[in-house]
Amino acid sequence: MTQDYYKQKIEQLTETLLDQFESSFNKFENYLDSLINSTDSINSNYQQIAFPSVNVPQTNFENLNFAQQLFREIQPLIKQNVNNQVKHKKKPIYQEQNLQMLGVKQNMTLEFQKLKIEKIQNQMEQKVSDKDVLLQQSNKNKSLLYNQSNSELFETIQTNNQSNFQSFTYQLVSKYSISQNECCRAIAINKDCSIVLAGCGKEIKVFEFKQGFMKQIQILSEHNNDVHTLNFMKKSNQFISGSYQSIIIWQYNQNNLWVTQQILNGHNSWIYCLILNNNEDLIISGGSDNTIKFWTKKNEWTCQQTVKDHFNSVFGLSLNQQQNKVVSCGNDKQILIIEQQRQNKEWIVIQKITVELSTLRVRFIENDMFILSQCGQDQISIFEMNSINKQFTKTKDIVVKCGSDGYCLFPSQYINSKSILLMKNGEYVNLIKKKQNGQYLTEQSIHFGTNVLFGGISDDGEYLITWENKSKEIQLRRYNEQ
Structure with missing residues (x-):
C-alpha cells in the first residue's frame, strides 16, 4: 500500500478522534451548565427553610474549586480512550509502517489533547468563577429571605402567644336567667350546646338551648332521691345520671323523648362522682359507700370491678388522657392512683397519697399531671409523675379564692381548646388559664356569696351555667375575651 493511503487513513482516524473528543467535551460542558442552573432552585425553594417540616433539596457547593482535581482525573481517561480506539483498529500489514502511523497519531493526539484540556480548563475556571458569583448572590438572597421568613414566623408565634395568653371573663347574661327554687345539684351541657x-x-x-336561651321541654322523674351527677355521652345521644344507690342510662327515642335504657344498681349509698372513658364503654363511679366501681358494656352495662381502698366517701374521679390511670380523692384525705393492667385489664391501686385535709375535687390536665382541691383552702395543688420512679408528687400550688366550703359536687373541668381550668372552691368559681410555659394564671374568680353552688361548663368553654341558693336562679355566663 502507498504512503498516500496511510496518510489518508491517518487523516480519517484523526478526524474521527476529533469528533469523539468534541462530543465528549459537549457532554461535559452541558454537565457544568446543569450545575450552574441548579443554583436557581435554591432561590425558589429557600422560602421553605424556616419550616423544618418541609424537606428542602439543597446542592452542596462546598467543593466548587475542584477543577484541578477533575483535570487530573479525566486526563488519563482521555488517554485511555485514545489508546483503546487505536488498539481496536485493524492493524496494517507492515509492522514498521504501523508503528510509524501510531507514533504520528499519538503525537497528534497528545497535541490535540493538550489543546482541549487547556480549553476545558479555561472554560471550567470561567464557569467556576461565574458559579461563585451566582452563589454569592444566592447566599445574599437566602439571607434576605431567611430574615424575612424569621420575621414572619416570629410575628406568627407572637400572635399565637397573644391568643394563648388572651385575658377573658365569663359575663353574666341576665336576660337568660331562669328562676328555680328547688336545689339544682348537677348541671350538664351536651357536645353541640343544644x-x-x-x-x-x-x-x-x-x-x-339556643344561643343562651333555655326552654324547658321535658321533666324526667325516674330517680327516687336527689340527682347528684349528670354526664352527656358524646358518641351517642345518651346521658347518665347518678343518685342514691342507682345510676340511670338515658337514651333519646324516635318520639324525641328521653327514656330510661338501663338502671345500674350496685352502690349502697349516695353517688357523688361519675366519669366516662373516651370510648364510652366504661363508667367509673364513686360515693359515700367508700367504693369505686368500674362498669363495662357488652350487651348491657355490668359492674366489672370494685375498688375498696378508700375508708370514707369518694368525692372526685378523673381519667388521664391515655385512659389507663384514674385518680380519686375523698373525705379520708387520701388520693389513690389506680392503673389498668395490660394483661387482664384489671384496675390496681399503684399509689396512695395522704394530705392534710379532705379532698373535694381532682382533675387530670395532662397525661401525667393532675390538679387537686382541698376543703376550705385558698390554693389548689398540682401533682406530677416523676419519670424515674413513676410516682406522683406535689410540684406547686396555685393561689385561688375560696371562702367557706363543704360541698363536693360541681366537678372541676378542663377545657383543652382554651387551656382553661374551672375549679369551684367554696363560694367562688375560679377560672384559671394554663399558659404555654407551664404557668397558671387565675383570670377570674366569680364570687357567689354562698357555698351552696353547683354548675357546669360547655365542652367548648363558651358557656358557664350555675345555680346557687342565694339568687335561686339558673344563670348563664358567656365567655368573652378582653
Whole structure:
C-alpha cells in the first residue's frame, strides 16, 4: 500500500478522534451548565427553610474549586480512550509502517489533547468563577429571605402567644336567667350546646338551648332521691345520671323523648362522682359507700370491678388522657392512683397519697399531671409523675379564692381548646388559664356569696351555667375575651 493511503487513513482516524473528543467535551460542558442552573432552585425553594417540616433539596457547593482535581482525573481517561480506539483498529500489514502511523497519531493526539484540556480548563475556571458569583448572590438572597421568613414566623408565634395568653371573663347574661327554687345539684351541657340538663331535686329538667336561651321541654322523674351527677355521652345521644344507690342510662327515642335504657344498681349509698372513658364503654363511679366501681358494656352495662381502698366517701374521679390511670380523692384525705393492667385489664391501686385535709375535687390536665382541691383552702395543688420512679408528687400550688366550703359536687373541668381550668372552691368559681410555659394564671374568680353552688361548663368553654341558693336562679355566663 502507498504512503498516500496511510496518510489518508491517518487523516480519517484523526478526524474521527476529533469528533469523539468534541462530543465528549459537549457532554461535559452541558454537565457544568446543569450545575450552574441548579443554583436557581435554591432561590425558589429557600422560602421553605424556616419550616423544618418541609424537606428542602439543597446542592452542596462546598467543593466548587475542584477543577484541578477533575483535570487530573479525566486526563488519563482521555488517554485511555485514545489508546483503546487505536488498539481496536485493524492493524496494517507492515509492522514498521504501523508503528510509524501510531507514533504520528499519538503525537497528534497528545497535541490535540493538550489543546482541549487547556480549553476545558479555561472554560471550567470561567464557569467556576461565574458559579461563585451566582452563589454569592444566592447566599445574599437566602439571607434576605431567611430574615424575612424569621420575621414572619416570629410575628406568627407572637400572635399565637397573644391568643394563648388572651385575658377573658365569663359575663353574666341576665336576660337568660331562669328562676328555680328547688336545689339544682348537677348541671350538664351536651357536645353541640343544644341541650341543657339540670338535676333539680329528684327530677331532671331538660332544656332546649339556643344561643343562651333555655326552654324547658321535658321533666324526667325516674330517680327516687336527689340527682347528684349528670354526664352527656358524646358518641351517642345518651346521658347518665347518678343518685342514691342507682345510676340511670338515658337514651333519646324516635318520639324525641328521653327514656330510661338501663338502671345500674350496685352502690349502697349516695353517688357523688361519675366519669366516662373516651370510648364510652366504661363508667367509673364513686360515693359515700367508700367504693369505686368500674362498669363495662357488652350487651348491657355490668359492674366489672370494685375498688375498696378508700375508708370514707369518694368525692372526685378523673381519667388521664391515655385512659389507663384514674385518680380519686375523698373525705379520708387520701388520693389513690389506680392503673389498668395490660394483661387482664384489671384496675390496681399503684399509689396512695395522704394530705392534710379532705379532698373535694381532682382533675387530670395532662397525661401525667393532675390538679387537686382541698376543703376550705385558698390554693389548689398540682401533682406530677416523676419519670424515674413513676410516682406522683406535689410540684406547686396555685393561689385561688375560696371562702367557706363543704360541698363536693360541681366537678372541676378542663377545657383543652382554651387551656382553661374551672375549679369551684367554696363560694367562688375560679377560672384559671394554663399558659404555654407551664404557668397558671387565675383570670377570674366569680364570687357567689354562698357555698351552696353547683354548675357546669360547655365542652367548648363558651358557656358557664350555675345555680346557687342565694339568687335561686339558673344563670348563664358567656365567655368573652378582653
